[in-house]
Amino acid sequence: MINWKDDRNLTLLVDFYELTMANGYLKNGLGNKIAYFDMFFRNVPDGGGFSIIAGLEQLIDYLNNLKFTEEDIKFLESKKIFSMEFLDYLKNFKFECDVWAIPEGTPVFPNEPLIIVRGPIIQAQFIETMVLLTINHQSLIATKANRIVRAAQGRPVLEFGSRRAQGYDGAILGARAAYIGGCAATANTIAEKMFGIPAVGTMAHSWVQMFDNELEAFRAWARTYPDNCLLLVDTYNVLKSGIPNAIKVFKEELLPRGYRPKGIRIDSGDIKYLSEKARQMLDEAGFSDCKIIASNSLDEYIIRDVLAQGAKIDSFGVGERLITAKSEPVFGGVYKLVAVEENGRIIPKIKISENPEKITNPGFKQVYRLYDKNTNKAIADLITFANEEIDESKPLKIFDPIFTWKSKILENYTARKLLVKIFDKGKCIYKSPSVHEIRNYCLKEIETLWEEVLRFENPHKYYVDLSLKLWKTKQKLLRKYSY
Amino acid sequence: MINWKDDRNLTLLVDFYELTMANGYLKNGLGNKIAYFDMFFRNVPDGGGFSIIAGLEQLIDYLNNLKFTEEDIKFLESKKIFSMEFLDYLKNFKFECDVWAIPEGTPVFPNEPLIIVRGPIIQAQFIETMVLLTINHQSLIATKANRIVRAAQGRPVLEFGSRRAQGYDGAILGARAAYIGGCAATANTIAEKMFGIPAVGTMAHSWVQMFDNELEAFRAWARTYPDNCLLLVDTYNVLKSGIPNAIKVFKEELLPRGYRPKGIRIDSGDIKYLSEKARQMLDEAGFSDCKIIASNSLDEYIIRDVLAQGAKIDSFGVGERLITAKSEPVFGGVYKLVAVEENGRIIPKIKISENPEKITNPGFKQVYRLYDKNTNKAIADLITFANEEIDESKPLKIFDPIFTWKSKILENYTARKLLVKIFDKGKCIYKSPSVHEIRNYCLKEIETLWEEVLRFENPHKYYVDLSLKLWKTKQKLLRKYSY
Structure with missing residues (x-):
């Protein structure tokens, strides 16, 4: 019978700093502060035009089984760095986050949130290593395999x-x-x-x-x-x-x-x-x-x-x-804090960097894929705040977030939300499709991409734009933190 | 407590052809014929001067736990390709091979057998995938890590x-x-x-x-x-x-x-x-x-x-x-049949190839590392038949197996056997050292290599020679199979 299940206890497959930070948040009274993290990547491997997200089923499995055994706690205690309060917290650990994800097999593009985690900072940051490890690995191989299959x-x-x-x-x-x-x-x-x-x-x-x-x-x-x-x-x-x-x-x-x-x-x-x-x-x-x-x-x-x-x-x-995706064996997904909640209000956060392309998109977001109604081809993706709705009956102006004078008005389009909620307050509310369903979906989704995006080398850069609201918030934060 | 143990049932992590061949050997009355396989590699990743073998502890763990569960058998039965006799054989599977290995942490060179498996062909070939997967992966990373550590x-x-x-x-x-x-x-x-x-x-x-x-x-x-x-x-x-x-x-x-x-x-x-x-x-x-x-x-x-x-x-x-050993993420170890037994006699086998460097070294072998007694530096490795002994009190002539006129007479040297027996008729007779012991051993062994071999780029090619007896047998087989 086909039944994926990993019985290993991988809870401690975690970068040690997630633990020292978690202990620190608790000690500093910040443990329950609500934070938002985005998982996204910056470059398509091999200079390709798109990636394929994969690994969600295994990530769900990990999150569903997240618990600290007595043996884990004993081990952590032996490190003599964690407070009793923290070890007690781990003993009674219960996953409480909300998680959104773009379904497996979807073609995805740089800077789009593929996974969003919302929850107490102590938990939301703890799962960083496994979110990245799981999605990075399978997305890398799915993307490479698809190149070979197309060849x-x-x-x-x-x-x-x-x-x-x-x-x-x-x-x-x-x-x-x-x-x-x-x-x-x-x-x-x-x-x-x-x-x-x-x-x-x-x-x-x-x-x-x-x-x-x-x-x-x-x-x-x-x-x-x-x-x-x-x-x-x-x-x-x-x-x-x-x-x-x-x-x-x-x-x-x-x-x-x-x-x-x-x-x-x-x-x-x-x-x-x-x-x-x-x-x-x-x-x-x-x-x-x-x-x-x-x-x-x-x-x-x-x-x-x-x-x-x-x-x-x-x-x-x-x-x-x-x-091994030999020609480029790393899928460089990252996991970044993008917002916190204060008194129920979402406060967008930004991470500045000396490299402009490493600057993050702040806030709690959604990704829309915009399709041409006549050809059924994907025209562009639009990253918005999560609460922005697109009215398909009206023309939509999109613009390049760097070269802002480059803009386009869309008519006769459909807009599809890519991010789907998969955990609600720690409870899984999503059923993974079979690998056959995911594979079929993937091949169909790729058919919606223009040939120019499918080229192995020097493909056309698919548009990933920001909504005006999101773009303005980002500019404001950039000015605030500039040195 | 530190106690490596992988409880997963990885028995079916095997290339499907190992199963179709196993079924075929049984059907053709060859199942119990004794065969010898060598695991070796042909090139050091990144053009380096040596590799480091690692992964033996996990390979031992796999071999110690090799068994087919009822679920495995039921799954294989559902493929409708295997005989009842074969499925019965798997039900009662008991690992019976002898295994020799070069201990983890040893610097190793192209074409040396790192692992030798001797046993009924049906078993010796079955474990190919896991021998390669386990040793290839960890040797790749240990080799890369050591380059970075030296830098x-x-x-x-x-x-x-x-x-x-x-x-x-x-x-x-x-x-x-x-x-x-x-x-x-x-x-x-x-x-x-x-x-x-x-x-x-x-x-x-x-x-x-x-x-x-x-x-x-x-x-x-x-x-x-x-x-x-x-x-x-x-x-x-x-x-x-x-x-x-x-x-x-x-x-x-x-x-x-x-x-x-x-x-x-x-x-x-x-x-x-x-x-x-x-x-x-x-x-x-x-x-x-x-x-x-x-x-x-x-x-x-x-x-x-x-x-x-x-x-x-x-x-x-x-x-x-x-x-990921990004600059060269593949360790190209292979697993090749090198001999069979007929009426108790070992018959060397060779695999010809259009690429001369892909030709195998036939027979059941040993690897000697030869050290200069004065400097304690490694001079060369000598691959011999397993039953060849080296008398350190006598001068030893070694020669290049391709450019045979290049030869050298060693005096005042010691000869150390690198291959150690780890399984005897399916029973593990070797205790893996701790990772700390392996790490210390590795760093010490690297000190026996000349600086010229340690260079990142264009290192001196360390000598890996064949004994005269082995070289002659190889030449004879090459002539026999030439087209």
């Missing part, structure tokens, strides 16, 4: 990276994120058991080596799996040995029993050249239905190039460069 | 990367590997609870933002932690606000109570310039004992450069570039 132009991409992942979750949750990003299957068996992601695989070189020769190894395989016969043809020599032996075995072992071959896999050498020759040999032998699968250090750039050169490849196995 | 030239390096790690294990076991590689501490609290790695941390920008102004925020902190007062000084402006406020608070809150400040942390801007100015201001105020800690996208190159320019930094917090 393959409809050919299935298989996630083969477990052995080179950065830890067990890197492999398991990486497979999940890769599937959300559009991969067709994974080699990681446990990912099927946990999430229902199809697990696939055939043989390694060691199978071929275990037999006296390649022909015998192929024969044994064909007899064992006649209805699912896919042969790895590069153990010795693809064109002189692998393909001829495969064809012989297809003819002698499969055809007489009424089976057709599933395919061959090439895992080394030049896959453009070898796939063309292999295709020709298979076609001439009457196996034009036999698929060719290529693997070996692939990524979106190599796939794009070999396909442009006419490689005859039907599907791609992609390993280390997907599961 | 810091004795200044403590703190591992701050949890929020950007690739998954929870990426953060937890990454912190473990970073400590083995020489980091002094981590921000990840659970890494202390699990392994005893010191967890450290002070405040985030949000602490400063939660108060009406920076001065008040610093004051509250100093009162809460007078004996451990380390202030983050870059929320608004390091030199105009952060340092002056810190000095004021040190003078007004700490000195009168008999405390000295611990330090300040700079997390943005130019850390070379800012640390010099900060040092000057602190010294002039009488706080020359106040440490300066820098963080913000650091790695070995930036640390080397700012120290060469005279930055006044006492310790470094290193995040995403360490915990």
Whole structure:
């Protein structure tokens, strides 16, 4: 049965300063002050045009299970830095925050709040490490996987990276994120058991080596799996040995029993050249239905190039460069205080920085995605205060928050709120869709993006604007804190 | 209590083809044939001179707990591809392999077997995914961490990367590997609870933002932690606000109570310039004992450069570039069949490849590290068959396995076997040292390497030679399989 559940106690997977600060807030009488934090990112990895958010299901799981065991408390006590009052607070810890999130699989853009947490500062800041770790990791892999899937132009991409992942979750949750990003299957068996992601695989070189020769190894395989016969043809020599032996075995072992071959896999050498020759040999032998699968250090750039050169490849196995997002292995999400409440009023906060692009957007916010009613394409995202409503029946003026003279008046548009409430006062009120639903949703959402945004390099910069109200508040705060 | 234990059932964290092959071996009567697999890597990440092996404790834990639950069996049955005989075999699965390994923390080099597994092929091949995943991940991070630690030239390096790690294990076991590689501490609290790695941390920008102004925020902190007062000084402006406020608070809150400040942390801007100015201001105020800690996208190159320019930094917090090994996030370990047994005799096997550097070293082997008796420096590693002994009292001729005319006669040397037996017929006979012992061992072992091998770029290539017997066997097999 498919039932994601992580039974580990990860409560102390937290940067130690969250604990020293929590203890400090309590001691200074600030523990229950209501604070708002935004999780957002500043740059799309690999210079791409958009990212895909993923990991929400695991974040929910973590928040639902957040508690300090006696063992945790004893450990913290042993650090001799925390007050008894604080340790007591942890003993009786009950998660009380409100959380909003953009659903998994949504294309997202820099500076938009992906997750908003509202609650007592002592709690809202405590969960920083896990919010970031969870969403950063899976968003990184979903985003990378989608690039590779788009490069393959409809050919299935298989996630083969477990052995080179950065830890067990890197492999398991990486497979999940890769599937959300559009991969067709994974080699990681446990990912099927946990999430229902199809697990696939055939043989390694060691199978071929275990037999006296390649022909015998192929024969044994064909007899064992006649209805699912896919042969790895590069153990010795693809064109002189692998393909001829495969064809012989297809003819002698499969055809007489009424089976057709599933395919061959090439895992080394030049896959453009070898796939063309292999295709020709298979076609001439009457196996034009036999698929060719290529693997070996692939990524979106190599796939794009070999396909442009006419490689005859039907599907791609992609390993280390997907599961670690090798070309840019960090999704730089941050978690910043954006407001506090005082006597029930929301007071926006700003974080100044020497780097202008690191300045935060203050306040409790919502993100609207604006679609053209005629084309159903996304035109822009608009970040507003949470209580601003958009009246679709009226024209809407949007403007660039830096180059403010660049503006545009929208008519005939729809506005969709991206942020959905998932926790209400500590109680989860959201049910995660299945990974299949998330994957379908993701692929459909990407169809709403203009081709110009989808480019691998130098994509068009999608507009993420601020409402006039939000923009004015930000300017005021900037002036207040300027040095 | 420090007690590493992973209770998750990770048995099905396995590439699906290990299962289809296992089922195939059983069906073809080969299940119990004894096979030997080597885990080794081909290139040191970042073009470095050596790697550090890590992760053995977790691999042992996995192997000790390897079993298929009823749920696992039911799941596999639902795939409708495995024979009843195979599912029965899994139900009664008992790990029976012998395993040898190079201890954690040892500097290791390309093409050396780091792990050797001997056992029934059905089992020895099954564990491939987890052997690779476990050792690849932690070796990657230990190797990267050690580069960063060496760049810091004795200044403590703190591992701050949890929020950007690739998954929870990426953060937890990454912190473990970073400590083995020489980091002094981590921000990840659970890494202390699990392994005893010191967890450290002070405040985030949000602490400063939660108060009406920076001065008040610093004051509250100093009162809460007078004996451990380390202030983050870059929320608004390091030199105009952060340092002056810190000095004021040190003078007004700490000195009168008999405390000295611990330090300040700079997390943005130019850390070379800012640390010099900060040092000057602190010294002039009488706080020359106040440490300066820098963080913000650091790695070995930036640390080397700012120290060469005279930055006044006492310790470094290193995040995403360490915990993901950002500059090269993949440790390319592979797991290859190298021999089988037939009637009790070991038959070496070879894997040919179009790329000569991908050809494997056949047979059941041992790795000797040869030290100069006078300097105690490592001269070379020698890969031999497992049953070859080296008589240290006699001169030893070693030669380059490719450029065979390059040879050297060693005298006055010692030879140490690197591979240690850790499982005997499925039973663990090895006790993992603590992470502290591994870390100390690692730092000592690195002292046996010549400076030339330690260079970040273009290091001297450490010699890894083959015994004459092994070299001859390899040549014979190469001729046999040539196309």
